[in-house]
Amino acid sequence: SKWKIWSEQDVKKTLHKRDAYSHKGTFGTGLLIAGTDEMPGSAVLAAKGALKMGIGKLIVGTSKFASNIIAQHVPEATFSFDALDKLAIGKIPERIHAIAIGPGLTEQVKIEQALDTIWKSEIPVILDAGALIKRNYPKRTAPIIITPHPGEFSRLTNISTYEIQQNRIEYAKQYATDHGVIVVLKGTHTVIAFPDGTGLINLTGNAGLAKGGSGDTLVGMLLAFICSEKNMKAAVANAVYLHGRCADILVKEENERSIVASQLSKVIGKVLKEIE
Amino acid sequence: SKWKIWSEQDVKKTLHKRDAYSHKGTFGTGLLIAGTDEMPGSAVLAAKGALKMGIGKLIVGTSKFASNIIAQHVPEATFSFDALDKLAIGKIPERIHAIAIGPGLTEQVKIEQALDTIWKSEIPVILDAGALIKRNYPKRTAPIIITPHPGEFSRLTNISTYEIQQNRIEYAKQYATDHGVIVVLKGTHTVIAFPDGTGLINLTGNAGLAKGGSGDTLVGMLLAFICSEKNMKAAVANAVYLHGRCADILVKEENERSIVASQLSKVIGKVLKEIE
Amino acid sequence: SKWKIWSEQDVKKTLHKRDAYSHKGTFGTGLLIAGTDEMPGSAVLAAKGALKMGIGKLIVGTSKFASNIIAQHVPEATFSFDALDKLAIGKIPERIHAIAIGPGLTEQVKIEQALDTIWKSEIPVILDAGALIKRNYPKRTAPIIITPHPGEFSRLTNISTYEIQQNRIEYAKQYATDHGVIVVLKGTHTVIAFPDGTGLINLTGNAGLAKGGSGDTLVGMLLAFICSEKNMKAAVANAVYLHGRCADILVKEENERSIVASQLSKVIGKVLKEIE
Amino acid sequence: SKWKIWSEQDVKKTLHKRDAYSHKGTFGTGLLIAGTDEMPGSAVLAAKGALKMGIGKLIVGTSKFASNIIAQHVPEATFSFDALDKLAIGKIPERIHAIAIGPGLTEQVKIEQALDTIWKSEIPVILDAGALIKRNYPKRTAPIIITPHPGEFSRLTNISTYEIQQNRIEYAKQYATDHGVIVVLKGTHTVIAFPDGTGLINLTGNAGLAKGGSGDTLVGMLLAFICSEKNMKAAVANAVYLHGRCADILVKEENERSIVASQLSKVIGKVLKEIE
Ligand SMILES: Nc1ncnc2c1ncn2[C@@H]1O[C@H](COP(=O)(O)O)[C@@H](O)[C@H]1O
Ligand SMILES: Nc1ncnc2c1ncn2[C@@H]1O[C@H](COP(=O)(O)O)[C@@H](O)[C@H]1O
Numbered sequence A, B, C, D: 001s002k003w004k005i006w007s008e009q010d011v012k013k014t015l016h017k018r019d020a021y022s023h024k025g026t027f028g029t030g031l032l033i034a035g036t037d038e039m040p041g042s043a044v045l046a047a048k049g050a051l052k053m054g055i056g057k058l059i060v061g062t063s064k065f066a067s068n069i070i071a072q073h074v075p076e077a078t079f080s081f082d083a084l085d086k087l088a089i090g091k092i093p094e095r096i097h098a099i100a101i102g103p104g105l106t107e108q109v110k111i112e113q114a115l116d117t118i119w120k121s122e123i124p125v126i127l128d129a130g131a132l133i134k135r136n137y138p139k140r141t142a143p144i145i146i147t148p149h150p151g152e153f154s155r156l157t158n159i160s161t162y163e164i165q166q167n168r169i170e171y172a173k174q175y176a177t178d179h180g181v182i183v184v185l186k187g188t189h190t191v192i193a194f195p196d197g198t199g200l201i202n203l204t205g206n207a208g209l210a211k212g213g214s215g216d217t218l219v220g221m222l223l224a225f226i227c228s229e230k231n232m233k234a235a236v237a238n239a240v241y242l243h244g245r246c247a248d249i250l251v252k253e254e255n256e257r258s259i260v261a262s263q264l265s266k267v268i269g270k271v272l273k274e275i276e
C-alpha cells in the first residue's frame, strides 16, 4: 500500500547527525508569523519548538507587545515587527528557507494578502490556525503544508467533523491530491497525506495533548525540520512523530491531565537522545 | 452523617482517565477574570493552576499590562483585555464552560455588574477575593462556588472571624443551605458545604500555605475541574484535596517556611501520578 | 564576652516550626521599597528572598516599569506604584509589619523624606544601599537595621574602608551603640552589632557572594524574618547565617565563580530542610 | 612553534580560586552594549554568560524595551538606556573595567562614533557582530578583541569565506599582527591569534553550537574574564574553551540538534566544577 505507519525505525533511518563542520547557515533560517497582543503564547510555543528542533536561525514576525513575551522564552530568536505587513504588501523576505504562518493570528485580510505573496515565492510554507483559510493553492515546487485539527479541516472542506473523523485517511488523501498540498490531519493518530497519494500514520502522542497550545508547538517543530532537512516527507513525519513522543515521555513522570504544551519542547532533547 | 472526610480513596474513585480519543474541546474552556496592574500575580497563579489541572482551553480576562506578566508563565492561555468590561455591560461570553472571578480584582462596581450578567447565564462560577461581595445569589441550576478564607467569610456573614473559626462546619453549612451556593471555607482543614446540607472536610495542606497567593492557585485548580469534570461535588473536593497535597509533597524536600504558591502547580503532575 | 559567633546550633534553637493553625496574617506583611527602571533586579532579588523565607504577604513599592520585571519572578507579591511617593509626603502605610528600603534606589531627596515619615512610625525598618544616607536616627522602640558593605559604611562614618576592615567589630559596635541601630556590616565574616553593645559574627558564605546582587537577596531575607519572628536579634542573625549558607550549599554543585545572586533564594528551602 | 592547542591542563593552570576576602569590586565592572527592540535576545545571552563566569558587576547598555526582557533573565545586572548614545558623543564611562559591544546592534554610525570614543580610553574592548566594522584600530595598550565568525571575518578582510576556511590560522594571525588586535576566529576549532604572532587553537564545542545565539553567549563569557582575570591570553582562551565545553557537556544529556544557546550558561557552573 502507499500508506504506512511511521515508526521509530523510520525516524532513526531518516534523522542524520549534524556535520561537525556545520555552522548556523547550514540549518536554515525560518520565519514564523504568529502571535498577537491577546494571543502571544502560540508564538512562544511554536518558537520554542523550532529552536529545540535545531533550526539555524529563527525570525519571529509578531506584534511588538507579543515580542516582549516571546523573547523571554527564546533569547535565541530575533524579531520583525512588520513581517506580516511586508508580506501583505507583496514583499518577499530575503534569505528565508521556510515560513510558518497562522498560530494566534486573526487578521484574515492581511493573512490572505500575505499568502498571495508567499505563493509567488518558492519558499516552503506551513499553514496553521488563522492561516487555514478556504482558498485555492497555487502550482509551485516548494511544499505547502497544512496542519488542521478535525474542526479546522471541517471548515476547509465543508464536511462535518463527525464525517471526517469516520474516514480520516480518505479525506486527508483526497484533499492532498486534489490541492497538491501536504495535509497533516491532527488528532489521535495523526494522518499525513502527500500530494502523490501516499501517506503516513503516526501513533505517538496521548490525551495529554488535548489542550490549547499543543498544535502550536508542532508548527514550530515542523518549521525547524522543513528548514534543515532535505527529505520533505521524512521531515514532516519526523516532526509529528517526535511531537507525540514528547507527550509520551512526559506522562511517565506526570499525568495526561497535568502536562502542558510548553513542556513538550523541554523534552525534545531527551527524546532525540533516546532515538539517536 | 451527611458530612465526611474526603480521602485519597475518594479522589481515586472520582478522577477518571482521559479518553484516548479526546481533544481540547472535551475538557472545556474556562474564563478567568483576575489580575490588575498592581496585582498581576494572582492571575498568574490561578492560570497556572488551571492549566496544570488539565483544562481544555483557558482565556484570561485581565488588563493588558497584567497580561504581559501572565503570558510569560502560561503560553498556553489566551487573553481578553475587555472581558470584565463586557460582562459588566451585560454581554455573556460564548462557548465558555465555567468562569472564575475575583483574584486580584478591586473595582467593586464593575464586579457587581459582571456578577449580575453571570447570574443570568447558566455558566458555573467560582467567586473569590474581590468577587466575594455581600449580596444575594440568584436561583439557577449551574453551581455558584464561593472560596472565602475566614476573614472573607466574616465580611460576608457579619460574624467575627473568631466565632467562625469556633464552628467552621456549622457556619459553612448554614450559608450554603441558606444561599444555595457551594461554600469552600478555607484555612486549616478546609470545609466544603453544599446547598443540600451535605459537606466534606479536607485534611491535606500545611502551614506552608499560610502565605499570599495560595488561594489564587486553588481558584485555578477549581476552575479546571469545574470545566472538565461531570460530578460537581467531587470536582470541588478533588481540587481542594490536590491543592493541599501539593503543599504536603513540597515540604518533603523543603520547609513550610520556604514553599511559595507558584511551586504548588509545579508538583500537580507528581501528585496526580502518585494517586493515579 | 558580649560578642559571639552565631552557629547552626543557634539557628536551630531560635527558628520555630510554623503553627499548624497559622494563616498568612500570622507571618506579617512586609513593604519593600526598591527597584527603578534602570535597576529593577535588586527588587527582584530582595522580593524573592523575602518570599522564600516565609513572609506572610509582600508588597513591593517600585516603578510600574520595574514591577513588570519583578512580577515575573514573584507572582506571590503585590505592588504599589506610589509607595515611595506616599511615604515621602508623610503617609504611613497601613497594616505593614516591617519596611525594607534602598536596593536599586537613587532619588536621595525622596528617600530622605520617606525616612522622616518612617521615623515617626513604630514599624521596624531595614536600610540598604540608596537608603544608607548619612543622617541622624530617631529615638524609637522599633528597630532600625542598616546593612552596609564596607564601602557604604565608610561613606556613613567618614572612616576609610581600609581602616574599617582592620577593625570591623569595633567600628560596627561603636556605630550601633552611638546611634541606637542594628549594624549588619557585610563582607567576609559579617559582623552584626546591636545597640546594647552586644554582637554576633557570621562565618557562613564564600567568595561566590562577591558579585552584584548578593546584598539585595539578603535584604529580602531579613525583611521576612523581621516580619515574622519575635526575637529581633535572632531574626537578623538567622537571616545573615542562612544567606551565607545558601552560597555554601551552591558551591558544592558549582563554583564560586559561577553562582549568582538569584540562585541563593532557590536553595533556601534546601538549607532550611538541612537545619530543621 | 608559537601556536598551540589550548587544553584542559592549560585551563587548570591559569584559572585561580577566588580569594576568600574578595568583594564584588575585586572582579571588575563590565559594560555590555548590546540588544535592540527587535534583537533583545543577544544581550540576554551575553549578559547571562558574563554573570555565570563570575563578573563583579554588569551594566547592560541597551534600549529600554530590550532591558525589560534582559532584566527577566539577569536580575543581577543593572541597565543604562543611554550608554551607546553617551559613548557616541564622546563620553567615556567611569569605573568600567571592560566593554563588549556589538551583539544585536544595527546602528552603524553610532557604533563607529562609540568606537572612536573607546579608542581614546584604555579600557579593554571586545568587538562582535554589529561592531565588526571594517576600519582602522588605534595604537593603545588595552587589548582590542574581535570575535568574527568566518562570514564576518570575510567582510572585515575582503577575502572569501571559502578561502578563509582553507587557511584559518594564517589569516587570523595575519590580521592580528597587522592590526594589533586579538582575533577570535570562530567556527569548528576556533582560532585565537594574538598581535605578537602567537596563537591558540580550541578543540571544544560541537555542531550543537551551529545556531543563532551561540556567539552571543561567548561574548559575555569573554567579558567576564577580561574584567576579572590578569592574564589576557589565558582569559580569552579559557572563555573560548569553556564555551565549547558547555556544549560538549550538554550533548551528553541531549542532542546536537536540541541544545540552544541559552542552555550554555546554565552548565558553566558544572563545567567549572569538573575542571576546578
Ligand atoms: N487525544 C489525543 N491523542 C493524541 N494526540 C492528540 C490528542 N488530542 C490532541 N492531540 C494532538 O495535539 C495537537 C493538537 O493541535 P491543536 O488542536 O491545533 O492544538 C495535535 O498535534 C494533535 O494530534
Ligand atoms: N495553616 C494552614 N494549613 C493548611 N492550609 C492552609 C493553612 N493556611 C492557609 N491554608 C490554605 O491556603 C489557602 C489560602 O487561601 P488565601 O488566604 O485566599 O490565600 C487556602 O486554600 C487555605 O486552606
Ligand SMILES: Nc1ncnc2c1ncn2[C@@H]1O[C@H](COP(=O)(O)O)[C@@H](O)[C@H]1O
Residues within 6 Å of the ligand: C149, C186, C187, C188, C189, C190, C204, C205, C206, C207, C208, C209, C210, C211, C212, C213, C214, C215, C216, C218, C243, D019, D020, D021, D022, D023, D024
Ligand atoms: N568574599 C566574601 N565572603 C563571604 N561573603 C561575602 C563575600 N563577598 C561578599 N559577601 C557577602 O555578599 C553580600 C554582598 O552585599 P552587597 O555588596 O550589598 O551586594 C553581603 O552579604 C556580604 O557579606
Ligand SMILES: Nc1ncnc2c1ncn2[C@@H]1O[C@H](COP(=O)(O)O)[C@@H](O)[C@H]1O
Residues within 6 Å of the ligand: A019, A020, A021, A022, A023, A024, D149, D186, D187, D188, D189, D190, D204, D205, D206, D207, D208, D209, D210, D211, D212, D213, D214, D215, D216, D218, D243
Ligand atoms: N560546528 C561547530 N562546531 C564547533 N563550534 C561551533 C560550530 N558551529 C558554531 N560553533 C561555535 O558557535 C559560536 C557561533 O558564533 P556565532 O556565529 O556568532 O553565533 C562560535 O563560538 C563558534 O565557534
Ligand SMILES: [Mg+2]
Residues within 6 Å of the ligand: A129, A149, A215, A216
Ligand atoms: Mg491549533
Ligand SMILES: [Mg+2]
Residues within 6 Å of the ligand: B129, B149, B215, B216
Ligand atoms: Mg485569597
Ligand SMILES: [Mg+2]
Residues within 6 Å of the ligand: C129, C149, C215, C216
Ligand atoms: Mg548592596
Ligand SMILES: [Mg+2]
Residues within 6 Å of the ligand: D129, D149, D215, D216
Ligand atoms: Mg554572532
